[in-house]
Amino acid sequence: MKATTDRMLTRIKGIYMYILENGVVTTENLAKEFDITHRTVQRDLNVLEYNELITSPVRGKWTTTTKKVKVPT
Incomplete structure (x- = not known):
């Protein structure tokens, strides 16, 4: 597995x-906690949401x- 893929999966697991x-x-909490951009947070959340692991009760x-x-x- 590529190092970038491994880093991404580790970050997504951490976010979960x-x-x-x-x-x-x-989303702001996550961006600050993981020191990543809001866009990166959103991409990672999309992966978790697609896999039905998280939900957004309020925007x-x-x-x-x-x-x-x-x-x-």
Whole structure:
């Protein structure tokens, strides 16, 4: 796997775990926490949303779904 792909997957896993631990978070929270642009946050959130792992109950806020997932360590 390419280093960039591995870095992206690690970041997306981190974002998912952050949302899981914190309940409802904003896009702004994620951009600051992971020191990435809002656009990068949005792309990563799109991946998680496409896989039904997160949902946006209110525009700009995100929370996890009840979908069961095994998170590799």
